[in-house]
Structure formats: C-alpha cells, structure tokens
Amino acid sequence: xxxxxxxxxxxxxxxxxxxxxxxxxxxxxxxxxxxxxxxxxxxxxxxxxxxxxxxxxxxxxxxxxxxxxxxxxxxxxxxxxxxxxxxxxxxxxxxxxxxxxxxxxxxxxxxxxxxxxxxxxxxxxxxxxxxxxxxxxxxxxxxxxxxxxxxxxxxxxxxxxxxxxxxxxxxxxxxxxxxxxxxxxxxxxxxxxxxxxxxxxxxxxxxxxxxxxxxxxxxxxxxxxxxxxxxxxxxxxxx
Numbered sequence: 146x147x148x149x150x151x152x153x154x155x156x157x158x159x160x161x162x163x164x165x166x167x168x169x170x171x172x173x174x175x176x177x178x179x180x181x182x183x184x185x186x187x188x189x190x191x192x193x194x195x196x197x198x199x200x201x202x203x204x205x206x207x208x209x210x211x212x213x214x215x216x217x218x219x220x221x222x223x224x225x226x227x228x229x230x231x232x233x234x235x236x237x238x239x240x241x242x243x244x245x246x247x248x249x250x251x252x253x254x255x256x257x258x259x260x261x262x263x264x265x266x267x268x269x270x271x272x273x274x275x276x277x278x279x280x281x282x283x284x285x286x287x288x289x290x291x292x293x294x295x296x297x298x299x300x301x302x303x304x305x306x307x308x309x310x311x312x313x314x315x316x317x318x319x320x321x322x323x324x325x326x327x328x329x330x331x332x333x334x335x336x337x338x339x340x341x342x343x344x345x346x347x348x349x350x351x352x353x354x355x356x357x358x359x360x361x362x363x364x365x366x367x368x369x370x371x372x373x374x375x376x377x378x379x380x381x382x383x384x
Contacts, residue, residue: 188346188347188348188352188356189222189225189226189229189346189347190226190346190347190348190353190356190357190360191356191359192222192225193222193223193225193226193360194356194359194360194363195359196218196219196222197219197360197363197364197367198359198363199215199219200215200216200219200363200367201363201366201367203215204366204367204370209370210257210259211257211258211259211367211370211371212256212257212258213248213251213252213255213256213257213258213260213261214249214252214256216248216252216258216367217245217248217249217251217252218249220245220248220284220287220288221245221246221249223241223245223287223288223291224238224241224242224245226291226346227241227287227291229337229342229345229346230309230336230337230342231335231336231337232332232335233309233329233332233333233334233335233336234309234332235332236325236328236329236332237287237290237317240283240287241283241284241287243280244280244281244283244284244287245284247275247277247280248261248277248280248281248284251277255277258281258370258371258374259374261277261278261281262278262281262374262375262378264277265277265278266278266378271375271380272384281371282371282375282382282384285368285371285372286316286317286320288364288367288368289316289368290312290313290316290317291360291364292360292361292364292365292368293311293312293315293316294308294309294312295357295358295360295361296312296361297309297311297312298339298357299354299357299358304338304339305336305337305338305339305342306333306334306336309333309336310330310333313329313333317329319383320383320384
C-alpha cells in the first residue's frame with residue numbers, strides 16, 4: 146500500500162467497531178472471518194476494494210457469469226463499511242447483513258446469480274418477501290448506496306451528512322415508505338464527521354480517495370451485471 150500510510154491493526158478501528166456491531170447485530174460470518182484474518186495487514190476499505198476487484202476478474206474469467214459463493218463472501222465485507230457510519234446506517238446494515246447471509250446460504254444450492262433468478266422466475270416469486278431474488282435486489286441496493294456515498298464524498302468537500310443524504314435519496318429513498326425516510330433523515334444527524342470517518346476506516350486524506358475510487362470502479366460492473374439480470378427478464382427495477 147501507500148508508503149506514507151501507517152499500517153495499524155484493524156483492532157484499533159474496524160475490528161473494534163465490528164465487535165460493537167456483533168453486540169447489536171451479528172456481522173456476516175464471512176465478514177467477521179476476514180476481519181480476523183486480515184488484522185494488521187490491510188485497512189477495511191482496501192480489503193473491500195481488493196475483494197471486488199477479484200470478484201470482477203473472476204466474472205470475466207467465467208465468461209461474464211457471476212458465481213454466487215464468491216459474490217456472497219465479497220458482499221459480506223461491505224457490512225464493515227456500513228458499521229463505520231454508525232447508528233445512522235444501522236437500518237441499512239441490519240437489512241443488508243440479513244440478505245447477504247441468505248445469499249451465502251443459497252450458494253450451497255445455486256452456483257450462479259443467474260440460477261437464482263431462473264428458479265424464482267419459474268416459481269413466480271422474484272418479488273416475494275424472503276425470496277433469494279428479492280434479497281439479491283436488496284443487496285444490490287446496499288452496494289449502490291455505498292458506491293453513491295463514496296461518489297458524493299469525493300465530489301465535494303461538504304459534510305458526510307450532505308454526502309449520505311444525497312446518496313440515500315438517489316439509491317434507497319424511492320423504495321422506502323415515508324415513515325422509513327423520516328427515520329433515516331433523523332438518523333443522518335448522528336453521522337460522524339468526514340475526519341472521523343477517515344479515522345474509522347484507518348485511512349488518510351490521500352489514501353481514502355484512492356481506496357474509495359477503487360471500490361467505485363470495481364463495484365460498478367457488479368452492480369450493472371445484477372441490474373441486467375433483472376432487466377433481461379423484463380423485471381422493472383421499481384421495487
């Protein structure tokens with residue numbers, strides 16, 4: 146990694162936050178395992194970015210097919226990023242973790258994301274509460290929320306509140322009820338400052354820009370692929 150960055154153990158930032166998350170909401174098993182394995186080796190943001198880069202390479206190697214097992218394990222790491230945002234994003238973290246764990250479990254039965262969609266289309270349950278396809282859609286929204294937040298964070302020197310509010314309005318708000326939107330809006334005032342977020346991620350002003358861009362670039366083809374899976378089956382993304 147960048148020479149000027151001090152490589153601190155995750156235990157000083159993310160691992161500590163992970164422990165707090167486990168007290169309230171269990172992390173994805175895969176995320177907890179990676180946190181434990183990578184202590185002192187990488188920052189959490191670097192780990193997530195590298196995992197998505199590897200996932201994108203794997204998809205290309207498989208002829209454009211995205212395998213469910215590595216997808217679930219990679220997405221599990223994003224729960225660490227949600228946790229770094231604090232109470233304001235607990236609503237997203239809790240739902241995201243539940244949906245990712247469902248997909249990780251489904252990988253024992255289904256090889257690819259395509260297989261999930263095919264099965265649910267066959268049984269006419271794509272949008273049914275608890276279906277793998279619905280959970281995939283929710284996970285995709287979670288990935289998109291973090292991507293949009295990072296884009297806003299990098300595009301302006303404004304507060305994290307402004308970046309998060311804009312990102313939420315773009316990605317999730319259109320699918321949430323008025324009550325949820327109101328609760329989320331109130332929670333946004335508890336977000337950390339830009340400086341606090343950088344510290345929680347164990348980054349510097351310079352390194353955080355590089356790593357956020359890596360996540361944006363690496364997650365984009367994955368997000369687009371998932372959208373295409375639904376759209377190619379004439380499933381409109383309005384839910």
